[in-house]
Amino acid sequence: MKRSIRLTINGFPYEMEVEPRRTLLELLRDDLDLTGTKEGCGMGECGACTVLLDGRPVKSCILLAVQVNGREITTIEGLEKSDGTLHPVQQAFIDHGAIQCGFCTPGMVLTAKALLDENPRPTELDVRRAISGNLCRCTGYQKIVEAILACRRDGEKLDGKGPESGS
């Protein structure tokens, strides 16, 4: 028996009828054709399905759509500006060669954005911890980490030792 839910996705309001067992991932990909969010495992283990729920990264394949009634979702499609300008994290991924097959990229980018929104000057360890839930089989993570570090608010690249003392 379907239930009524309301969601805001990438700034747009939606009102939908969903089965209680429908996952947020299925709703995004199959009902709304927002295919940027991917299914890599269906069990919340790989992070390819990462979206932002009120700005925090969550795994949409193990969230029910009814659980996010009334909440705000950001998918990869909602990151760029309306004039097409990419989010700094997206641009950094391109500039640093952090994309190979691209399947982990949407989830990875959203996790990175959430990290930088919360901590604008992460260390390398902070970055690696934050993205440890996003599996990538292609890149070895090196360039992804470099891209995210390049987005630090002050543009400084740290060597993993922590913020410079005195700054």
Next chain:
Amino acid sequence: MGEERASGSIGSSPSRLDAWEKVTGRALYVVDLKLRGMLYAKVLRSPIPHGRILDLDVAKARALPGVAAVVTGKDFPYVFGATILDQPFLTFDRVRFVGDPIAAVAAVDLDTAEEALSLITVELEPLPALFDPVEAMKPEAILIHEGLSGYALAPGIFPVGGTNICNHFKLRKGDVEEGFRESDVILEETYTTQMVQHAHLEPHAAVAQVDRSGRITVWSNTQTPHFNRKALARALGISLHQVRVIGGPVGGGFGGKNYLKAEPICVALALKTRGRPVKLAYTREEEFGAAPVRHPTRIRCKTGMRRDGTWLAQEMEVLFDTGAYADIGPRVCRNAGFSATGPYRIPHVRIDAYCVYTNKPVGGAFRGFGMPQVTWAVESHIDTMAEELGIDPVELRLRNGVEEGSISATGQVLHSVGLKETIRQAAKGIGWGEGRKPFRGKGIACMHKSTVTPSSSAAYVKLNEDASATLLCSAVEMGQGVSTALAQIVAEELGIPVEKVSVVFPDTDVTPYDMATVSSRSIFFVGNAVRHAAADAREQLLEIASELLEADPRDLELRSGRVFVRGAPEKALAISDIPLGESFYVGSKGAGKGKPVLGRGVFHVPDATPLDRETGQGKNPSTFWMYAAQAAEVEVDPLLGRINVLRMASAHDVGKSINPQLIEGQIQGALAMGIGTTLFEEMELEEGRVRNPSFLDYRIPSALDVPEMIPIVVEEPHRQGPYGAKGLGEPALAPTAAAIANAIYAACGVRIRDLPISPKKVFKALRKQKGDQEERPTRT
């Protein structure tokens, strides 16, 4: 002249062409395709490793509302196979591994398809199953493929009739007994490697549709579109032009998406759904078991050297556990077989490589194609010899390593051999010989790899009327960046910026033949075809321009989108001012000038040689060889056996660097995969069933699990490669395990010979070492 080279030219690192689609989530992978009327497929797979199908009843499933088609092997009695035609699209009367597809359903949604599966009844009679290839090889073992002697075979494959051995590769060079007699030190050990999964993030998937004329279209994330077209057409007994295979962006392949995988069942269903497309995507659970794996191996290695470290004799017996069906196993066995000794000059060699059926997941192509396994054995073994001889491991490798002009184990005169430089650079990169801390150690390993030979590729370059270009070729972009690198070649040849080059996705109706995106071959083979096609387009353009500029075509130059007359720089034309489509040119030159430009390039290897069946000798089994060396620094926790890989230096001879950033990405990515194989990954089986079919229990490296990586590029140009380039996709995960194992030995005197290297194994070995009260000399 000081003219700037066009942006994105060879040797530079422009952004990848597909970066924008991927980073915005716009890229459409096969799993994202949605077509009108599309149906969703689910597969019923064998729950037992070996058995006879006594009864199969699909009537209830067929009758379920929402089910459009159900297929079984009975209504679809076709076979396929990359080397041996031994694999049914759907099982006939036998199941041979847990995961063997018995029946398939196409329905309006996945829930209905799953419900339909539950309504299918199967009666199976279990048969004794074989899980150990050593047992399976024995003449008295139950035959997994009773019809082996009658199966159609690809050339160069030699099964042993009446057994489960589907290929036996032999290499005999010199006289190995003589070599051992002359040796001062002879050591023999056995090494093993485990079952590993590709674990590409995007699962196997295909969409198939059959139109009213019977023409079949398949959208697939395959690495081998032309091969698949032929295999499907051949199986169904129809003409090649009746089958169309279309590719798109692929979410990781690593060999797992070679040859037919999800397509056969998808096509079988689509033939019964009256034109409605059918989509089949594997679940992650199916990826761990129903999809192919890396061959587990057992390798016996016997080495004889003189006291001064001169390598005289090498004897190896390599067992490849190929699982229930041959897939490309026999060729892995052959190619790794003729490369098994590693990149060394050895006068006496004897190799026997066997490819053996068992009732387990299918061993298929996986980045490295057998080289990770043999490299593990040989590179661990060399260090054991080095220890015995008292010679530094780097020195021992340099002493015996191949060089330009060396003769390989098959008798090939080697060209473009950057091996020694990679060894020196890797050693330098890790600081070999510097600094010593307790329970820290450094290790080195090197490797070589062949490329599938012969093979061929073709390409078209369309020069558009505004001086942009479109490249049509069948190289599959699966993350490695091949479409960007090939676009750079077009840009270089035409003197236009790489941003002005677009690359079409493979489509067997449109893009010309390419053998496959495998074996690190694309830059060399497709790159050459692309280079010829772009050069051909340039020649055609200059021919047209010469008429307009009233100059000899040989006096013309193409640079930065303009055609110049050498020696008369004021006489120049922009490409966009040269009529290439409209053959109407208004002006003093008259009408009817100019015509479309379509560059055509083909590349093949007419001088390839087979290998002798008895001796494995042949002068050109590989057009080029790749070389690499890796050095690792590790720290071992003596209390718990935990291994911390601190740093790894990875040096690669690529011939010529086309795009440095893409090259670094390949090295780093493959190195991470190598770390996974060395320390974390293992598909654990119980009675043929995978116990850990998920990322929860099969751990691939996360961002916290990779060490500092130092990629190093060495360029030893190949005279036949485009700009001297060779290949790179596979090498970086082959030497990793031995480099780490050798470093662990240096750190604490423990030698592990069975992958993966787990803390438990190290811990046990340390305890034993303590208990034995042996004094092992520590390496300085």
